[in-house]
Amino acid sequence: MIQEEGFEYQSVQALKGVGPAVAARLEKLGLYTIQDVLFHLPFRYEDRTSIVKIGALQEGQQAVIEGVIEHSEVRLGHKGSGWGKNKSGSGRTLLCYLSDGTGRIVLRFFYFNTSQQEGLVAGKRVRCFGEVRHGANSLEITHPEVQQMAANEFLPVKNSLTPVYPKTEGVHQLLLRKLADQVILSLSDNVIPEWLPESLLKEKNFPDLSHALKLVHQPDAGISLDSIEAVKHPAQQRLIFEELVAYRLSMLQFRQEVKKHRARPHEIKDKDLKSFVKSLGFELTTAQKKVIHEIISDLKNDVPMMRLLQGDVGSGKTAVSACAALVAVKNSSQVAIMAPTEILASQLFENFDRWFNGDCVLLTGKDKGRLREKKLERIKEGETSIVVGTHALFQNDVEFDELSLVIVDEQHRFGVHQRLSLREKGSKAGVVTHQLIMTATPIPRSLAMTAYADLDYSVIDELPVGRKKVATVVISDQRRNEVIERVASACRKGEQAYWVCTLVEESELMQCQAAEETAAQLNQDLEDLNIGLIHGRMKQDEKNAVMARFKSGEINLLVATTVIEVGVDVPNASLMVIVNAERLGLAQLHQLRGRVGRGEKKSACVLIYQSPLSDRARQRLTILRENSSGFVIAQKDLEMRGAGEVLGTRQTGIVGMRIADIVRDEYMLEDVKKVASQIQQQWPDRVDPLVMRWMGSSKQYGSV
Numbered sequence: 001m002i003q004e005e006g007f008e009y010q011s012v013q014a015l016k017g018v019g020p021a022v023a024a025r026l027e028k029l030g031l032y033t034i035q036d037v038l039f040h041l042p043f044r045y046e047d048r049t050s051i052v053k054i055g056a057l058q059e060g061q062q063a064v065i066e067g068v069i070e071h072s073e074v075r076l077g078h079k080g081s082g083w084g085k086n087k088s089g090s091g092r093t094l095l096c097y098l099s100d101g102t103g104r105i106v107l108r109f110f111y112f113n114t115s116q117q118e119g120l121v122a123g124k125r126v127r128c129f130g131e132v133r134h135g136a137n138s139l140e141i142t143h144p145e146v147q148q149m150a151a152n153e154f155l156p157v158k159n160s161l162t163p164v165y166p167k168t169e170g171v172h173q174l175l176l177r178k179l180a181d182q183v184i185l186s187l188s189d190n191v192i193p194e195w196l197p198e199s200l201l202k203e204k205n206f207p208d209l210s211h212a213l214k215l216v217h218q219p220d221a222g223i224s225l226d227s228i229e230a231v232k233h234p235a236q237q238r239l240i241f242e243e244l245v246a247y248r249l250s251m252l253q254f255r256q257e258v259k260k261h262r263a264r265p266h267e268i269k270d271k272d273l274k275s276f277v278k279s280l281g282f283e284l285t286t287a288q289k290k291v292i293h294e295i296i297s298d299l300k301n302d303v304p305m306m307r308l309l310q311g312d313v314g315s316g317k318t319a320v321s322a323c324a325a326l327v328a329v330k331n332s333s334q335v336a337i338m339a340p341t342e343i344l345a346s347q348l349f350e351n352f353d354r355w356f357n358g359d360c361v362l363l364t365g366k367d368k369g370r371l372r373e374k375k376l377e378r379i380k381e382g383e384t385s386i387v388v389g390t391h392a393l394f395q396n397d398v399e400f401d402e403l404s405l406v407i408v409d410e411q412h413r414f415g416v417h418q419r420l421s422l423r424e425k426g427s428k429a430g431v432v433t434h435q436l437i438m439t440a441t442p443i444p445r446s447l448a449m450t451a452y453a454d455l456d457y458s459v460i461d462e463l464p465v466g467r468k469k470v471a472t473v474v475i476s477d478q479r480r481n482e483v484i485e486r487v488a489s490a491c492r493k494g495e496q497a498y499w500v501c502t503l504v505e506e507s508e509l510m511q512c513q514a515a516e517e518t519a520a521q522l523n524q525d526l527e528d529l530n531i532g533l534i535h536g537r538m539k540q541d542e543k544n545a546v547m548a549r550f551k552s553g554e555i556n557l558l559v560a561t562t563v564i565e566v567g568v569d570v571p572n573a574s575l576m577v578i579v580n581a582e583r584l585g586l587a588q589l590h591q592l593r594g595r596v597g598r599g600e601k602k603s604a605c606v607l608i609y610q611s612p613l614s615d616r617a618r619q620r621l622t623i624l625r626e627n628s629s630g631f632v633i634a635q636k637d638l639e640m641r642g643a644g645e646v647l648g649t650r651q652t653g654i655v656g657m658r659i660a661d662i663v664r665d666e667y668m669l670e671d672v673k674k675v676a677s678q679i680q681q682q683w684p685d686r687v688d689p690l691v692m693r694w695m696g697s698s699k700q701y702g703s704v
Contacts, residue, residue, distance in 0.1 A: 060132065063132060073122050244665065253691065266300065268330050312629065317440065476608070
């Protein structure tokens, strides 16, 4: 029994059954201490509290069953990629036919040893748990948990729900449950510190922490699966609230860290800004002007700007970022603008080079030899004010003379370490760069204010004058010929169109092959049109040449993969066709649709789907057809997919929340902000232990 002050910080090796080898495996899950085990919470539960008759089983049901094995056999070979190969590499499958008098079910094992096989022979009585599925001729359970029983033995069933924990290779549920049980038992002799204010616990009628943890790891008998899955129990609510407070505090810590650094303050004269805006050649929206004012206010300070700029597709973020760049340039500083693709970098370069009268350099991976050396020299000597580039900007040989502003476009496409390395290129004499982080993938405000709480937040919630709404049509692939006729008609009238090919496979090669085959077929069907092709496996020079021909109007119809999702701007393109649209997420579909409707002509997006449509896919396509606002679509996307998917796999912290869910628990966020601020001001010594309890090592990424 563990009993000691501060016991929660002891190594997991203080637990029975955990030696160095097991501890090393637990580290993969971030479990180093007893506290880590306590806060490694179940993500779902299984109901093993009753035995279900085999005759009453339904597909998809998880159930405990009991019966006698009538017959068992080992079959050789199995269809499927690698299935049925046990550890010795043979393609053997063990099939056991289990009956309880009401019905019969097959237990299927692809991995088994001699001992298991000998325990599963005819006449043996067993209890099993697993998920019921349809097999070739009957219901089956694949790799059930099996407990052997004597002929007349009575085994009690569980009297409460069984927790299921996040796990990894070499760390199984049984081990995690045993460790959790040990630690929960220790709570009767140890007190785990409370870091939330006592007044809050009373006000919200929250249980104490030990009681909450015990209930979540070991639900009381009588609590149903439906009840605990609703996440409304006071114990769950208490833990959710504390996790959200810890996350908020970690973000506030990051902000404080940023404020410890200094940045170069920048001023700009009104007449210089007005003159520049006039030279852009178009009128700024009220929303753009508001955001520009927020950025200029940030840049006046000697505290580094850390601002997230959100704007829907085509809302004019590039013009706003150009005004931010102007401020740095007018203060004799350099600006680095980072884009995720060479196509987008080239397009940004064209705009900035025009707006800043040639005081601009484009640096990409294709720059080699003497050309690259010349560009690097210009950047290092301060002979150019604005550097636009891709990941090439991160490379060690890229040195700046006086970098003071970093602008990151489509921030979700870059890893945190990449952004950090670019910021550090401006770290000189104790100062760091200002950062403007932009995204055209709208993130719902509740999520943005929590996930990016270390950043100030600006939104361009207005489209430029003249920006046309794109009509969206959903059509079965059986009407493909009608779509081809519509494309032909539009192109013959002088308009341009995109034909986007997608595949469910992740293979870029297969996507490119599909695009090539589609382009060849359309060339046959539409011989009088000029059809271009662009995909990710083409050389950058080839891609740039195709895009240049499309922008100039030489190409009528551009067949592409989703490589054109971000940033391509061709005002004359008025029609977008997306094949297999049901295979893409809402955010990606909205991004693609945003490539049209940028000019004066009425525009349309045709979503072609393959029948039959799943309910979920139908829901996605309906949402897109009925909504044009990226922010509405983002909220729906968040509700359907969850915070981790919307933010992207490269984000950290919020993606790994243990029990909280930003969508479900949004109503708590205002109270969370107040309590986090209260703790920070009144009990600053609680901040670090509270953050470490919930965030662990993930907090390190917040400074980026």
